[in-house]
Amino acid sequence: MDIFVQQLFNGLTLGAVYAVVALGYTMVYGIIQLINFAHGEVVMIGAMVAFTAINMLAPAGLPPVVVVLIGMGCAIPVCMLVGYAMERLAYRPLRRAPRLAPLITAIGVSIILQHLAMLVWSRNVLAFPQIIPIQTYTVLGATVTQVQLAIVGLCVLMMAGLAALVYRTRLGTAMRATAQNPQVAGLMGVDINRVIAFTFIIGAALGAVAGVMVGTYYGVAQYTMGSILGLKAFAAAVLGGIGNIPGAMVGGLLLGVVEALGAGYIGELTDLCHLSGLSTWLSERCQADGHFILFGSNYQDVFAFVVLILVLVIRPSGLLGERVGDRS
Amino acid sequence: MKDWRKQPAIVWAGFGLIALVLLLLPFALVQVGAAWVRITNFAILYILLALGLNIVVGFAGLLDLGYIAFYAVGAYAYALLAGPHFGLHLPFWIVLPIGAAIAAIFGILLGAPTLKLRGDYLAIVTLGFGEIVRIFLNNLSRPVNITNGPQGLARIDPFRLGGIDFSGPSSLAGVTLIGSMKYYYLLLVVMLALIVINVRIQNSRIGRAWEAIREDEVAARAMGINTTHMKLLAFAMGATFGGVAGGMFSAIQGFISPESFVLVESVMVVSMVVLGGMGNIWGVILGALLLSFVPEILRWTVEPAQHALFGRMLIEPEVIRMLIFGLALVLIMLFRPAGLLPSAVRKRELTQPVP
Numbered sequence: 001m002d003i004f005v006q007q008l009f010n011g012l013t014l015g016a017v018y019a020v021v022a023l024g025y026t027m028v029y030g031i032i033q034l035i036n037f038a039h040g041e042v043v044m045i046g047a048m049v050a051f052t053a054i055n056m057l058a059p060a061g062l063p064p065v066v067v068v069l070i071g072m073g074c075a076i077p078v079c080m081l082v083g084y085a086m087e088r089l090a091y092r093p094l095r096r097a098p099r100l101a102p103l104i105t106a107i108g109v110s111i112i113l114q115h116l117a118m119l120v121w122s123r124n125v126l127a128f129p130q131i132i133p134i135q136t137y138t139v140l141g142a143t144v145t146q147v148q149l150a151i152v153g154l155c156v157l158m159m160a161g162l163a164a165l166v167y168r169t170r171l172g173t174a175m176r177a178t179a180q181n182p183q184v185a186g187l188m189g190v191d192i193n194r195v196i197a198f199t200f201i202i203g204a205a206l207g208a209v210a211g212v213m214v215g216t217y218y219g220v221a222q223y224t225m226g227s228i229l230g231l232k233a234f235a236a237a238v239l240g241g242i243g244n245i246p247g248a249m250v251g252g253l254l255l256g257v258v259e260a261l262g263a264g265y266i267g268e269l270t271d272l273c274h275l276s277g278l279s280t281w282l283s284e285r286c287q288a289d290g291h292f293i294l295f296g297s298n299y300q301d302v303f304a305f306v307v308l309i310l311v312l313v314i315r316p317s318g319l320l321g322e323r324v325g326d327r328s
Numbered sequence: 329m330k331d332w333r334k335q336p337a338i339v340w341a342g343f344g345l346i347a348l349v350l351l352l353l354p355f356a357l358v359q360v361g362a363a364w365v366r367i368t369n370f371a372i373l374y375i376l377l378a379l380g381l382n383i384v385v386g387f388a389g390l391l392d393l394g395y396i397a398f399y400a401v402g403a404y405a406y407a408l409l410a411g412p413h414f415g416l417h418l419p420f421w422i423v424l425p426i427g428a429a430i431a432a433i434f435g436i437l438l439g440a441p442t443l444k445l446r447g448d449y450l451a452i453v454t455l456g457f458g459e460i461v462r463i464f465l466n467n468l469s470r471p472v473n474i475t476n477g478p479q480g481l482a483r484i485d486p487f488r489l490g491g492i493d494f495s496g497p498s499s500l501a502g503v504t505l506i507g508s509m510k511y512y513y514l515l516l517v518v519m520l521a522l523i524v525i526n527v528r529i530q531n532s533r534i535g536r537a538w539e540a541i542r543e544d545e546v547a548a549r550a551m552g553i554n555t556t557h558m559k560l561l562a563f564a565m566g567a568t569f570g571g572v573a574g575g576m577f578s579a580i581q582g583f584i585s586p587e588s589f590v591l592v593e594s595v596m597v598v599s600m601v602v603l604g605g606m607g608n609i610w611g612v613i614l615g616a617l618l619l620s621f622v623p624e625i626l627r628w629t630v631e632p633a634q635h636a637l638f639g640r641m642l643i644e645p646e647v648i649r650m651l652i653f654g655l656a657l658v659l660i661m662l663f664r665p666a667g668l669l670p671s672a673v674r675k676r677e678l679t680q681p682v683p
Contacts, residue, residue, distance in 0.1 A: 111595070309456055313445075
């Protein structure tokens with residue numbers, strides 16, 4: 001039971017981050033039906049920029065919260081710029097092209113960003129300086145750190161802010177109108193190019209914060225961190241129903257929990273020693289070792305993809321998504 | 329202007345010339361350096377992969393971003409059945425077909441659940457599939473050691489035919505052939521076979537069915553095409569090509585590890601197909617040749633150039649290669665979305681606006 005609660009908390013923390021990254025995917029997809037493969041790299045750039053700033057400020061003796069906030073403050077504008085540039089230079093000219101073209105462009109952009117980051121920050125891992133004294137709380141028999149609480153709190157705050165933006169402001173109305181029908185929205189006086197650019201910029205800003213959070217959580221950042229994180233977040237977006245903003249939030253949290261619980265339990269579930277009565281060879285091995293685990297927690301990364309494939313096969317529109325039309 | 333393609337004498341002379349060049353190429357390359365024969369071999373391997381992926385992406389229009397998984401399956405099948413890991417040393421003419429068959433089964437395994445998916449959803453699922461295969465290869469070393477994990481499998485048997493061992497030098501009628509040259513000729517034969525299969529299949533009933541599915545699946549089904557079978561066939565055939573290429577990679581390299589089958593490799597093969605021109609066999613071959621030779625040429629020029637200019641190496645050639653890669657993908661989609669040598673159908677499709 002303790003393990004269950006513990007993994008649940010870990011999963012929720014990670015899930016909150018996935019949700020915020022997934023929002024970046026889902027907003028862009030909702031408006032221009034593009035899988036922005038490079039979004040994961042934006043998250044990575046956010047983490048790298050913030051870590052550079054944090055490492056520079058760490059010896060200054062400022063309170064850790066201020067240092068992290070300044071790091072975020074540096075990361076957000078950089079990522080916004082990257083997001084805008086990529087929309088303007090790579091995706092906008094292709095808006096009327098066949099669907100495969102922007103997808104391949106997105107892969108290209110992702111490769112470029114990743115290797116530019118490598119040029120800037122080298123292959124080395126950037127470490128988060130030891131400035132935050134970790135405080136732990138015990139809840140229901142599980143340990144939670146204040147970093148985890150801050151991450152979840154910040155994610156909830158950002159999601160609420162985004163929801164307010166999308167459903168309560170003029171820009172949000174324009175975004176939703178563009179998502180429904182760009183041509184008609186244009187006729188109604190919405191500047192579509194501006195709205196799409198804003199969508200990228202907002203998604204990139206969210207991604208920057210997510211990058212800082214995931215970096216702080218794991219304590220490291222590297223130029224390769226974006227691709228797997230991006231894929232998982234995309235899986236989360238699909239799980240919730242791509243193009244659907246509440247869906248991305250639900251999908252992210254769910255994926256995080258599934259992943260954490262899966263990693264926590266798969267070893268025990270696939271321990272063949274439970275069946276040791278069935279064959280003498282097995283019982284002999286189990287006597288010697290105690291465990292005969294088929295799949296251990298090192299298969300953690302598989303869960304996101306299995307979930308993704310299952311969702312797409314069983315319910316292609318995701319948990320909260322509407323039926324999507326025939327897109328090819 | 330008289331159409332030279334209509335004159336048989338010129339056409340046959342052209343074929344003869346190409347054949348002569350291909351036959352003598354390794355001898356010329358060896359003069360430059362034995363490494364270039366190996367580089368050429370890897371270029372041919374990429375051509376095999378690109379031809380296989382071209383069936384899936386170019387002919388049937390199913391974007392597969394996990395194609396390298398089939399290459400991995402073929403490579404591991406060969407390494408396990410003809411290597412010291414399990415102590416099996418089967419000859420290559422048994423192992424290669426087995427590897428190809430296993431890869432084809434994986435192709436169907438991937439294809440069957442994803443039949444309903446299209447476009448970018450399919451791309452993402454195939455990408456996930458590729459990653460899953462790689463994660464398994466990385467971790468299937470416990471509790472029973474099958475793949476030997478990240479360390480990979482070493483001392484894989486080279487090809488042996490009769491008394492000839494492909495790994496070392498041997499002389500034939502007074503001409504000395506080093507190992508990579510023998511592999512070159514073998515690869516050349518396999519490549520020609522795959523090209524013939526590709527060309528023949530493109531205009532066959534199957535090829536036309538794929539084209540119909542690519543253009544409009546609903547209409548294709550209405551015309552009586554069994555889209556399920558055809559799509560599975562495309563996946564299976566593409567995977568078979570990948571499996572064959574993987575087996576040959578295993579034998580040539582003598583060592584494989586999951587490192588060789590990462591996502592970037594899939595993206596690279598997709599780039600080759602896209603760069604050259606999806607659906608056009610000659611375009612795809614051109615794309616594979618460009619993307620495998622240009623980085624090598626860069627490696628041989630950029631490093632000395634940097635040493636000469638700055639006195640040390642500022643940017644690794646690998647990074648430059650990847651940057652050029654990414655940039656090429658973006659620029660080609662912007663300016664030549666149909667690739668360098670577009671197929672006739674694609675050309676028509678892309679020059680007309682989307683309704």
